Amino acid sequence: MVTRIQRMLKRLPTHVADIKDNPRWLPMFALGRVMLFRNLAWKLTAPPEHIDLTNTLFPELDVDHVTEQLRRDGLFQGVRLPTGITSEISSFARRTPCFGNFDRKIELVAEEHRSVELATGKAILTGHFFERVLDCEAARRVQQDPLLLQIAQNYLGGEARVTATRLWWSFPSKKAKDYDLHLASQDRFHFDLDDWRMIKYFFYIEAVDENSGPHVYVVGSHRQRFLRHQFTLVVGHPSEEIERSYGREAIVKLTGPEGFGFVEDPFGFHTGSLAERAPRLVLEISFGVSEKLHRRFHGEPVIH
Template structure:
């Protein structure tokens, strides 16, 4: 069962205050330029989708959809897409999704048996169970391990990706043009050697995603996630209201005290739960992954958007100079 509690992640305040934001933006310039060459429409989205007037104008173009009463059977039971979409519109996040045990077990086995790539770097390849050895072997702190396109060889992951409820929810929330953008699985690892610079490059501060004008992401815990295993945190209501300061900056990451000071400390939802626990959110709302302190976390994401997905690289993979 999902435990969604309100909390202010005080132990991440130092991380949230850390500098280097503009250095991180500079490091992403090759990725941004490649995105622009591939899709010139990316630039106006990147610049304008962070502002509420342009964002609301784009939402007005969403194609309406009909009732999903005749939708195909789903592995998630009798959840109604309209009800999930209504909760998303209200708070930006909806809980109550649970993977069937055989599906969760198969994807978790895939995560254990399939080599991942550390810190988005394909040169850092290792099995999750060999994380400590990998840090010694590569001489680097490794906070994450992504499977990239290898997840597409996992039949159970594909079954989740294709489940009719997910697309039905996406269409009721994003509009009839909603389409699958990405499916990914990744590990978050506890480590004793992380520096402030390592942590500042990760997603351990409140941020919002700007991959598309309108997006929706389903998340599933594939391992048990408690307070020490890197639970996800979402700021309810921040998907449809935005401080002017947060609209006019090119930075998407902001200190916890700044975000919670505006949206309210009680708006922060910390999501813990057993393996198989799932939820769906509008990633334009402020969210973050917390640091795994004791146990590694295996997670799956299925993302939907309204624009053509990139065919150049797998989700989240940067272009290196």
């Protein structure tokens, strides 16, 4: 309990700054975890637009099928990036410096990971590119893909828009402690409270197996939520508790080859896992219905 309170207090300046930046964020943060209010927000959706899908990177996907499975499970697997796009993003990520552990003072390229850990004495579990991802033409093309937008509008409503584009490494580390895992969202299942309605696309730019930090999702938890997981100030819960509540069979570990992708409703419980053997490189495109925060890049803590 003490640790949870300490984490909440550490996040407090970020929450206060978010409220100042956009006061409409407060009711969502306070009430968005309660299914009653969340379901009411879903009833306010505008009809989706009809979007020209001629230039999509994903012509094999059926929009209605993806939307239906998202509504039922909160998760759809089988969004695959073309090889050329995957290669371009991988090349960009290997030559472009990222920021270790969300800290702009720790700048490194991926191959320097071990030497930077030794030099700083810190566990470096993640390397985020923040706004630099938008310097990658291939990543921008994925972000702007019309089919991804069409699925988002079908699921979220006509207000759906891109709210974040992220590219980051998850690095193996033998130095990781509990706080490091928490910072990297690898310590417990949690749900996102960034918007009333959201979906996120994830693409593995390099192959991910069980030892490379696969993403884990609890199928169906986006629409069925126990009261103790609604009326709580924390969004994170231990794996054992989630397994008891929603069943082991609902927990899906997502592995796949280069270019493998999936889309999820991040209100469902999910977690990252520690990369043990090889680093993981992920591109994430988020869609929501509210205006995004301009004060900081998505995922970046408040800078004091």
